[in-house]
Amino acid sequence: MDMYTHIMVGSNDIARSKTFYDALFTALGGQPGRQAPDAERVLYLHHGAVFIVTRPIDGQPATHANGGTIGLGAVDPAQVEAAHAAGTAHGGTAIEGPLGERDTGLGKAYLGYLRDPDGNKLCLGCRLPAA
Amino acid sequence: MFSHVVLGANDIAEAKRFYDAILGVLGAPEGVIDPWGRLVYSHEGSRFLLTRPLNGEPATHANGGTLGFAAKSIEQADAWHAAGLAHGGTAIEDPPGYRYPPVGKIYLAYLRDPTGNKLCARYLVPAA
Numbered sequence: 001m002d003m004y005t006h007i008m009v010g011s012n013d014i015a016r017s018k019t020f021y022d023a024l025f026t027a028l029g030g031q032p033g034r035q036a037p038d039a040e041r042v043l044y045l046h047h048g049a050v051f052i053v054t055r056p057i058d059g060q061p062a063t064h065a066n067g068g069t070i071g072l073g074a075v076d077p078a079q080v081e082a083a084h085a086a087g088t089a090h091g092g093t094a095i096e097g098p099l100g101e102r103d104t105g106l107g108k109a110y111l112g113y114l115r116d117p118d119g120n121k122l123c124l125g126c127r128l129p130a131a
Numbered sequence: 132m133f134s135h136v137v138l139g140a141n142d143i144a145e146a147k148r149f150y151d152a153i154l155g156v157l158g159a160p161e162g163v164i165d166p167w168g169r170l171v172y173s174h175e176g177s178r179f180l181l182t183r184p185l186n187g188e189p190a191t192h193a194n195g196g197t198l199g200f201a202a203k204s205i206e207q208a209d210a211w212h213a214a215g216l217a218h219g220g221t222a223i224e225d226p227p228g229y230r231y232p233p234v235g236k237i238y239l240a241y242l243r244d245p246t247g248n249k250l251c252a253r254y255l256v257p258a259a
Contacts (some may be wrong), residue, residue, distance in 0.1 A: 010195015067139015
């Protein structure tokens, strides 16, 4: 059992978000999202976890956090690069410099950062074997 | 799917009191401070971090964002909520209780952490 049941991020344009996250999750080996009947949410089921993009229920604009990041796991550096490229080609923005190897404090990882069309910060990454 | 999640905190000590309490109820070990001053929890194969923002600006919560934690029972979800309220959290939405999504029956409890990040504990009620 995972620590997390689900993660939600806010969106100001569900169709725009679906274009972005469909490309991202497909590159990670997942499936396109399923839109809720009211078209206010899109759900992604991947590796037993749930990621949901939603219009805020308070009717106010969706905003991203400062200090927050959602890490999405990839199988290898090539998949990190493919997902990062898919995201930036579909409305995402590359941030935090080029993709590459970083020391996470718990071993090495290959990481790439981007923001979704609403500014939510994402980290694509995979662990690297110890040398 | 999720390799890790990071939330912003304006006061790491305050965050540690809050998250040690609510994650302790879920069975997680106490958080540790890493060499970068971040608060790190490892539980059920997942990692969860609290950090002061790298850009030096105040930590802010998202609007539309929620992080859902897995509870193993209704009692544990209730204890999670109570621990949060007793350690700097704020109750939001409806009180802890059942929700009926299109599939299944779930028990949910909602809190905001001391920085305002929206959290929920979810217990999936087994089908009768």
